[in-house]
Amino acid sequence: MTEKTDTRTRILDIAEAAVLEKGFEATSIDEIVAGAQISRGGFFYHFKDKNALARAMLERYIAVEDALYDDLFARARELSDDPLHSMLIGLKMLAEMLADMPNGHPGCVIAATAYQDRLFDNGVRELNRQAILSWRRRFRGMFEEIALVYQPNEDVNLDALGDMVSSVVEGGLVLQRALRENNSASEQIMLLRTYLKLLFSPRAN
Structure with a gap:
């Protein structure tokens, strides 16, 4: 270096x-x-200036998060070819990873930027927006695969469901920091996992 x-x-x-x-x-x-x-x-x-600093911080945070998701869900898919099961495995792995951090996750740069977006230029705001849309597309694609195999038990907007993953993960980190409870995000992810099982698992006749 x-x-x-x-x-x-x-x-x-x-x-x-x-x-x-x-x-x-x-x-x-x-x-x-x-x-x-x-x-x-x-x-x-x-x-x-601080706009350039914020942009670099966001770019780094997004790259780390994308690499994390790529790795977790690739490993989950290696453990199961079933799209629902691999999603559930990936979420459990994510929850366990966050729970194993001794001092908790440091926080969400996306949220920190969004809360004070008036400080930044349109380039920083757009980068934040595109990151969230990218995660929506990532998870929507996974839910589309699941829906081809498992009919959802309720009508569901897959874009909103994709956003739900990000809001649970990133929102859980915000709650965790506010409450000083290191397992808040992990517990929220596991609740999301339960919801997805109920949403997509075949109902008994």
């Missing part, structure tokens, strides 16, 4: 921790500079 990349990563790490703790508005460039032990010029060498 080059010194330039290392400094940029350090800035992002410090900024993300501060933003998740108290929000973008309360996080100053001066405190990031002090934490990274660089000059203000060093900060602006990597990020021209």
Whole structure:
């Protein structure tokens, strides 16, 4: 890793921790500079302003989340070719992963950005929007596969169901942080898992 990349990563790490703790508005460039032990010029060498910093933080967060989902659900599919069962396995793996974090998940950059979107330009807002739409498409595609095999027991909008996965996961992280309860997100995911079993499992005659 080059010194330039290392400094940029350090800035992002410090900024993300501060933003998740108290929000973008309360996080100053001066405190990031002090934490990274660089000059203000060093900060602006990597990020021209807080919009650029927010965009980089979002891009990194989205990439990490996408890689996590890719890995979890690929492993789940290896364990079962049945689309419903593999979805249920993937959700359980996700819940267990979050429960195993000793200090809990640090929080959601997507939520932190959305709550204070007035601080950012249209580019940052659109990046946030596209990330959420991407997760909708990801999970809707999985539910479409399931619905080909298992007729839902109730009429359901698959876009809304796809959004439900994101809202349960990301919303669970928000609740977890607010309540200081490390298992909140995991418990919410397991409840979603139960709902999906009830929604798609064949009814007994």
